[in-house]
Amino acid sequence: MCGITGWVSFRRDLRGQASELDAMTATMACRGPDDSGTWYAEHAALGHRRLAVIDLPGGTQPMTVDTPDGTVAMVYSGEAYNYTELRDELRRRGITCTTDSDTEVVLRGYVEWGEALADHLNGMYAFAIWDGRADKLVMIRDRMGIKPFYFFETEDGVLFGSEPKAILANPLADHTVSLDGLREIFGFVKTPGHAVWNGMRELRPGHLATVDRNGLRETRYWRLEVSEHRDDRQATVAHVRDLLDDIIRRQLVADVPRCTLLSGGLDSSAMTAIAAAQLQEHGEVVRSFAVDFPNQAENFRAEEVAPTQDTPYVHAVANHIVCEHEDIVLDGAALADPSVRAAAVGARDIPSGIGDRDNSLYLLFKAIRGQSTVALSGESADEVFGGYPWFHNEQREAETFPWLANQNSPINRGGLLAPEVAAALDLDAYTADRYREALREVPHKDSETGLERRMREVCYLHLTRMVQTLLDRKDRMSMAVGLEVRVPFCDHRLVQYVFNTPWSLKTYDGREKSILRGATRDVLPESVANRKKSGYPGTYDPAYLAAIQQQARALIAGDHAVLDFYDREQVRTAAGATVSGITNLQRAGLERFLDLATWMDQRTPTVKLS
Secondary structure, X not given: OEEEEEEEEOOOOHHHOHHHHHHHHHOOOOOOXXXXXXXXXXXXXXXXXXXXXXXXXXXXXXXXXXXXXXXEEEEEEEEEOOHHHHHHHHHHOOOOOOOOOHHHHHHHHHHHHHHHHHHHOOEEEEEEEEEOOOOEEEEEEOOOOOOOOEEEEEOOEEEEEOOHHHHHOOOOOOOEEOHHHHHHHHHOOOOOOEOOOOOEEEOOOOEEEEEEOXXXXXXXXXXXXXXXXXXXXXXXXXXXXXXXXHHHHHHOOOOOOEEEEOOOOHHHHHHHHHHHHHHHOOOOOEEEEEEEOOOHHHHOOOEOOEOOOOHHHHHHHHHHOOEEEEEEEOOHHHHHOHHHHXXXXXXXXXXXXXXXXXXXXXXXXXXXXXOOOEEXXXXXXXXXXXXXXXXXXXXXXXXXXXXXXXXXXOOOOOOOEOHHHHHHHOHHHHHHHHHHHHHOOOOOOOOOOHHHHHHHHHHHHHHHHHHHHHHHHHHHHHHOOOOEEEOHHHOHHHHHHHHOOOHHHHOOOOOOOHHHHHHHHHHOOHHHHOOOOOOXXXXXXXXXXXXXXXXXXXXXXXXXXXXXXXXXXXXHHHHHOOOOOOOHHHHHHHHHHHHHHHHHHHHOOEEOOO
16 A cells, blocks of 8 residues: 655656655655655656555565556556456466566556556556656546545646645645535535545546646546346345455455454454454464443443444454454543644545544554554445445435435534535535435436335445545545555445345345345354444543533634634534533534644645635
8 A cells, every 4th residue: 555646747847846746755655654766757757655565575666667669657556456367367468577566467457458457457546657658647546436546637737646635745736725625524425526625636436537738538437337136135145245255355465464443343243254264264363453432331322323332242253253352442532632633634634524533543543553554444334235224214215415314413514613604605505416416327227116216326325425435534544554444345346236236135134234244144143243233433531522622612712713614602602511411513513623723724725715
């Protein structure tokens, strides 16, 4: 896993722009703590920071291949899980790789297949190739958007990077955030391709873009498609299990220590149990980690998205399989530490407003990184198999994104905002526009009607919108500490197969994630196999709530620019509430308030409300 960046300019000689490229590359140091490299041609400059995972001595980047017609150079982030098969295919074509790295396979695959290389890959990846044979840049992102990729068009080329901070380090980049950017920040929608900063775009999942003297062109190479599902229940469950066995086996390949993230839910428990069995075949024991909080049993409050505590179920799995498990316990003072908030906001480049859940994920990954370099996560199984409560209640019928249909949800809208700011943002209208835009993309079968048709839409919305928010969060928090997190449930073969499984089959036992439960029940303790969906836990430590209230009061007492966006009286009321009396909406508003202030201090954006 790595951080990549670069610059293409057809009107200047970039061989004289080393300081600018070095600055861009340096912002990616957290993503690649093991090595750094740059490469220059007259009109192209590539920067790379490496986290060594496969072929530690042989995967140095930028990597080049010299051809009779020119040099082809690449910076690559991610993993190609089928690289051994691709290397064999290249060998049959008379092409020899000189290293054991997947990076070289991808580069030589491009030399052989050109842009059609994307169709050959299975994995998570974002990479850029300067093709000196045609003086063009080719940028490719994986099908599900697991790895991030941003670009900014200039008058004569493009800037690109794994994260916005790499682009913003170049003096050509615009640091302005306008209304639509703020709407993305506050709306919890994450429009595909939108990057918040003016002029910056995110390469959409399953897309590639080329840049030459004629400009930039973006094309789609993969999308969710409709097909007839012909398997019965038994065959469907068996096929999902076969896919999971293959996916997890591929994603356990690494030349560095690896582990799993175990929450005690169906997804992470099934993944960990399968991984444990596979590693046992080679005499290895899987390592697993979970997050926990002091006195969580006493402080816990059951909610719709998190009705039960994780720890009892985590320990049930750890006792059921052969593994080495560790709970990472995070106290409220650590979670509320302004330096931790600064690290989390800085990692994401935007104020996400998820508060302690971002901070705890950052600290969890930081603790894990001391023992492992690669972690497997159960992320995205809820989007693939239909795990959230709103897949199964009246929210699924709402004329909006289902996860926003509950007006009392802390993720919903920008609480505590000043009335004039809320009016300018008009989040209801923006969300409605993005919702209608998303629905127009949904592929349908002519025969689908009623609930089946609606659930096709609901699944599509989650797989192209909701999942992007979570994948981006997981990538940024993990790579901020140099930890590579792999997401088996995002394998495009699994996603495409389950997407076309009828909703009646996805819920054949009358509840959520029926197919996944049926496919993995044999490796799980009964209590975990039957556990109801419970989301990533937040802390209920009174020390955390008291600390963020104190920090908010300190900001109100000053003249910080963040106060231009908030209603002081609402913030003061939330900051003065008793710890036991503060509402979830007030708490979420305070966390967003602190995140936004931190972001403004870090990025000093030019924010335009008109």
